[in-house]
Amino acid sequence: MVVDPPQKRRASGFRRVRDQRDLRPHVNPRPGGRRVDAAGQFLSPLRQLTTNIIDTYRIANPQFKYESATNPRRVLTKPSKPSHNEGYDNEDYDYILYVNDWLGTEEGHKYLILDVLGQGTFGQVVKCQDMKTHDVVAVKVVKNKPAYFNQSMMEVTILEMLNTQCDPHDEHHILRLKDSFIHRSHLCLVFELLSSNLYELIKQNQFQGLSTQLVKVFTAQLLDAMSILKDARLIHCDLKPENILLKTLQSPQIKVIDFGSACHERQTVYTYIQSRFYRSPEVLLGLPYTAAIDMWSLGCIAVELFLGLPLFPGTSEYNQITRIVEMLGQPPSYMMEMGKQTGQFFDSYVDMYGRKKYRLKSLEQYSREHNTNEQPGKQYFKATSLPEIVNGAPMPAFKTGRQGVEMEKELNNRQSFIDFCQGLLNMNPIERWSPQQARLHPFITGEKWTKPFVVRFSSSFSSFH
Structure with missing residues (x-):
């Protein structure tokens, strides 16, 4: 007896595919129970629970009201x-x-x-x-x-x-x-909106310092900004690496920010100004001040950009003036005489010729008189003079075959840089270079440095008048 093979039954819900037309999805244009949006399009369950969820809530609860203020916010x-x-x-x-x-x-x-x-x-x-x-x-x-x-x-x-x-x-x-x-x-x-500040740039460079060329590029731009301030008779009063920002990380273009402490030269009402590391001798001693205080700050910033570390990292005002005096000597006599704060840091005495002189108070004496526990402060550099510190900085890696030429150029750049910074870090604000004078220095102009830069009397006169 021959038995026919059993017929395969097609699974329920499946259709035979005869050609490509049978593969097209069947979409119900008017699905039951679905609502439409403002444009008359039927809403899928996904859209009802996402982009149109507010309407969905309102249908479920007519009293529901949405306000963006109730959103959870960081x-x-x-x-x-x-x-x-x-x-x-x-x-x-x-x-x-x-x-x-x-x-x-x-x-x-x-x-x-x-x-x-x-x-x-x-x-x-x-x-x-x-x-x-x-x-x-x-x-x-x-x-x-x-x-x-x-x-x-x-x-x-x-x-x-x-x-x-x-x-x-x-x-x-x-x-x-x-x-x-x-x-x-x-x-x-x-x-x-600007980018990183120069302190962050120094930090990202592991506090190793920047090249003399990059320091020149930044300093020239700062002198440009300060020339504008000087002409407007304005004092920034808080120039420091944190207040100098890169426009973008792709170029060395910078901007001076934070004019919250700035004032007009005729309205110098505040005495406690400038961040400590960049505070000028005249402000520390309590003298009347001018735009020259910004030039002192610029000198400190330029050296810090090159070395990667602050030149005068004072832990207190006493420690600050101590560091300055150790490196640059005492301020001129007229500053000591006029300074309202001179007696805080210095003792006066009469020398063998009957002249009034000043002596920096010892750490112990200052601590005793002010009831503080003054500490000497960390020494970042073995050398004590600016030329020794700058010349002692590590040399960059020079191209093979050009070491001699590159070394000579770098040493000349450093001599020029030292001379430039000494003009800015002049204790006497009357002799300290103005931005207009400093812009003529070979370090900024790119000319080869041959001898100490001397400002002409005429430009000096116009600068301080």
């Missing part, structure tokens, strides 16, 4: 506990900032907060996006205190003058102020 301010200004400020009177929060108003520019860039005594700086122009900017949000508010209003005035009158075409390496406004009692200043 807080950027520390401490973040509300304390003042109706809960908008913390205990330090800093505005409590969140990622994706807004600064500004609907009428003016609105700034979407992206991240924090820094925090200081004045307040905070955040990276924001200008929602009108879509530019990414830096916004300084000043503390909600009258002293900081007033000082920052001075910064606005100074930068507006520099940007519009002194450097209208953005050619002289000065920070650009784009906008300013008040947000919930906080003054906000909007700046162009």
